Amino acid sequence: MLANPAFDKKLLSGSLIDGRWQSGSAGTFAVRSPHSGDILHEVGRSGPDDARRAVQAAKAAFPAWSALSVVERAQIMRNMHRLFVERAETIARMVTAEVAKPILAAREETFEYSSPSWGKAAEEILRYRGMLLPSTQEKSNNKRLVLGHRPLGVIGVITPYNFPTDISSIALAHAAVAGNTTVWKPTEYAPVACAMVAEMFAEAGFPDGVMNMVQGYGDVGAAIVDDSDVKGIFFTGSTATGERIARANPLRPMLLELGGDGPQIVLEDADVDAAVEGAVVGAFYYSGQVCTSSERLLIHEAVYDEFMEKFRKATAALRMGDPFLEDTDIGPLCNEATRERARAHVGDARAKGATVEQFGEEHALYFPPTIITNASSEMLVCREESFAPIATVIKVASAEEAITIANQSELGLVASLWSKDLAKAWRVAEALPHGTVNVNETSNYWDQLAPFGGAGKSGVGRELSQWFLDSFTEKKLISFDLGGPRADRRVAGGW
Template sequence: MNIDSKVKSEVTKAALVGGKWVDGHAGIFEVRNPHNGSLLHKVGRCDASDIDAAVAAARKAQPGWAALSVIERAQIMRRIHQLFLERAEPIAQMITAEIGKTITDSREEVFEYSAPSWGKAAEEILRHRGLSFPSTQERTTNKRLVMNHRPLGVVAAITPYNFPTDISSIALAHIAAAGNCVVWKPSEYSAVSCAMLADVFKDAGLPDGVINVVQGLGDAGAALVDHKDVDGVFFTGSTTTGRKIAEKCALRPHLLELGGDGPFIILADADIDAAVDGAMNGCFYYSGQVCTSAERLLVHEAVYDEFVEKFTKKARALKIGNPANEDTEMGPLCNDATLGRVKAHVADAIAKGAVVEQIGKEEGLYYPATILKNVTTDMLIAKEETFGPVAPIIKIKDAEEAIAIAHQTGLGLIASLWTRDLATAWRVGEALPHGSVNINETSNYWDQLAPFGGTGLSGVGRELSQWFLETFTERKLLVFDLGGDIKYNRRAEGGW
């Protein structure tokens, strides 16, 4: 491995290009532990020339990789799955050190989500079906129309810090399984945990150049998107950055998973105890730094007091502290930018009349678990994604008001709806403008074999399972005329 996290004087290599770790040409950046601010790593930083080299390596490797049989590619994906599981514990510990995710949740990420993605991609590519079509344009049995799929070529993958090995593994595994080669730009906040994952690839037998890594800041990601030899782009991150990427990808396939507004709707007939448990997960899992977090709790006036009382009591029992401790339930925020946005949203809400209760204290990147009552829709926290451990509670009169509020942000990733009435659940679920609506389930729930993605400002396309393959392959139609002595009238409708 190129990494020794105990030797802070050494600089982690900047790029994996054609199977070799190399230095970058843009200096270094630092990765610090959000728990205590200590220096974890110095990491080499890539510039445009490093991006050029990585894209060239991917372009060189792609024809040979695509020429392998589907079963050969699937076998390599399965080997990555197995080797990843063998190395999962140290990778989980590195995730906790780099981004402040609790060790319990880091283990969940690597063992339950990240490693199995490679095995699932193997199964998906083995079952990626083509189609055949009848001849409808002519009165003949000579025609055969067959559609199959071909890889795009070179795909850029730009991934976030909050699920550093999960979101990247889902993307990389399916993109590569389809016969593409990849240039991957991980988040600068999780550089070494992602580099540890990248070391698995070669050891599992992935050919050199199939997945290349470039470390760096936003300029490296921008250079990758701008590159003329990149054929498609996968990005998970902010709506602001996603909009810029979409503008640059007008004639290239792209899959963008962006921000969420997380309406968490609790109607009068809801199971309040279950809703409280769901809201605790929705608001405080990984300190709220999840695109599917419960960003707004819309609670019916008939159960408002009961919900707030029970939710507040449960929040007061949260164990907040060092994410490396086995019993910690919530750790710090990852970085100063996230902390600044959370503080600004809470301050704006208080200035406009919200009543605040906080559990824990603010210190460094630690921000208290925060409950806001009397929240109104003119507050920033009700209009923008906060991405922090805050529970803004809005009192509603009925489902129609909840639906109206849910339409206000332009975001539409995932919503959570709590009701015992099937007809209400169906009708409200259909009316919400979100890519997914979880009924009597927390917003932080998704299934790895179901489509995931948002509407409006929350993104373009769907990821996971076969939907990744649909985005990062091109449909290709082959039309055969078998010829012979059969005569037929090309005017299928019998003449003009």
């Protein structure tokens, strides 16, 4: 195992408020390596009072920040992009140390997703357009209706462990470039990796108070959500927590990215080899700890046997081990709660008659790639998100049956569909309620400039690119009367 990266000990403070690193007011919390179980570091734990102070700092910074030109804000985002690229390897190694994401996937996160998000936000705001609307209410050419966008104010950003620097970078960059200020509560499982991102704020040129961070647990996130000076909430995490945030956040903009459970549908005319490859990535990438994972595989009976033979072989070839080794495919799960949910789902399926195949031995937080067959709809693996390397395979007789089963879930984030008949694929994709349907591609595929979000209990709103700007700006119409001949405003029936 490679040595953990060095870092400035100020990053253990627990909060960055109004440009100053400060000790959290609620003591400390330990961060353990999911691989070894050893304590990596003790981090200052912020409390609700710290969150309130961060919100006030962001509120105070908002008028000056929102008054900056888009060119000035865009340049700061470009500075963040440059700094992030320079430090991406160090941050990737800390991601691997803290949440056990295999090092190649951690580099993918920091180099391909996190660092470019800041540059993309800069380009997006420079191209974020308003509209000039025609006057349609009266017979006059005197009116000019101008539609623009204004920032909301303080945005609360609460982010998860599975993409600790990517998801946060998307949210922070786009919220700030639009003129908002932010209070960020990162995951408690990757506090130093996230603090390494926050460390760049001042160097990039963000004024004090624009970007604030508070480390800790759910009480800190709740304090952000409950603060009336917070004008919008971004949250990525569990559906249960998202529902609590929605109930506590009436009449304020929200962007909630919540759970998913696939499915991956493989029809009778699919390229089976490609579908198997897609299923391995879809079900087992980062040990299944991805909201876009293909937890349910719906395989047409005409190709079921061939698919299963090749899927088992490919699954058996996955290497489980130290996440710092570049040939590791499956590292440990991030925490005990995730492991216990995986155990419960597998145990429930086995007790209800399913066949369970595990390709490796469970030990500590390591949970082996698992294939479940002979599953039925009353099993937990068919009703809830496992968030673990578990693939539940169901044989179907038709595309219609696959659609019916796929639509039984209350979750609707990303579906994957495999067929050589693009007309059929088009119709099946339209019949699925999911926010995204990837045709002949794994569910764990997304484009950083395309809208991302789900239906049902998978979330509210769309992020990435202009859609994120839409979420955290308010449309504002200004109507001008330029003067001139007055029009008769009476409608045909009079008033």
